[in-house]
Amino acid sequence: MRARSQRHLLRLLAVATLLHGSVCSGRAEEAPATEDPIRVVFYNLKNYLAMDRRVDGKFVLDAPKPDREIVPLIEGIVATAPDVLGVCEIGDPEYVKDLQNRLRERDLDYPYTELVRAKSGHDRNLALFSKFPFAETHSRDDYTYRIYDDRLAFQRGILDATIQVNPSYQLRLLLLHLKSKREVPEADQSKMRLNEAHLARKHLDAIFKEHPNVNLMVMGDLNDDRHEPPVKAVQGYYSGRGYLSPLSLTDEYGFRWTHYWGTADSYGRLDYALYSRGISREIDRKASHIHHWPEWYDASDHRPIVVIIEPQESK
DSSP: OHHHHHHHHHHHHHHHHHHHOTTEEOOOSOOOOOSSOEEEEEEEEEEESOEEEEETTEEEEEEOOOHHHHHHHHHHHHHHOOSEEEEEEEOSHHHHHHHHHHHHTTTOOOOEEEEEOOSSSSOOEEEEEESSOEEEEOOBSOOEEEETTEEEEOSSOBEEEEEEEETTEEEEEEEEEOOOSSOOSSSOHHHHHHHHHHHHHHHHHHHHHHOTTOOEEEEEEOOSOTTSHHHHHHHOOTTSTTOOEEOOOOOTTSOOOOEEETTTTEEEOOEEEEEOGGGGGGEEEEEEEEOOOTTHHHHOSBOOEEEEEOOSOOO
């Protein structure tokens, strides 16, 4: 009887997910539930979208990411075996579906997805792929801020989804991709990034005011070093109710970088997993890591970060 009630609850959650809105999709079938550790992965896919590219020595308009980059990218994702996969720099729903299908062919099925469309004039979007249904989604693509007399959009917005891992455990996951360090005519890129970080923190403060002990993680490409103001702004005040701690991650060789910038020939940490006090004891720090494989740079200029979570409330 208990198992039947749990299945009924998960069916209702799946249907609620489908009815939530156009950016959220899923299959209204019995969803998986587990009390085993789950793997949550974030990965900057580096332009998994249509854009002007040089293909075989020719300049091609609106060309998709080439297969020579997609093949090693899929290999990298498959090796991490995510239960929940968050990505940035993915295109419109056609590309979300493409990645979903390619992963399904490798026995990674993600029936539940959430997409937040970018406002920057480019289809570098945020997307979430999950084996588990969404209890709620509160993503935002409408935040704005002012620099002098200009009102600017939070370019990639905030993807905010609460994942129902099992009947007694929820994970609230926020994905971010803050303004890059690339100069743009609209305003100073560093000021834009800091304003976006403050908006993300305001969004977080509202969550913690309502749910102080929420199991929450922020994962994303924050496009800055750990000691810089945008990262600190997202983390919040150390003594504050909703402070987010940075998870220290390394690859198999002990290195901490997640991004290689070819122009400057430099390595850095731009991708983060920040966690709330509510989820602190449920993270397996020894197993969490930065994934490395030989073809990582053929796939993207970033490497995926992998967080292992025990989906049971710690005592």
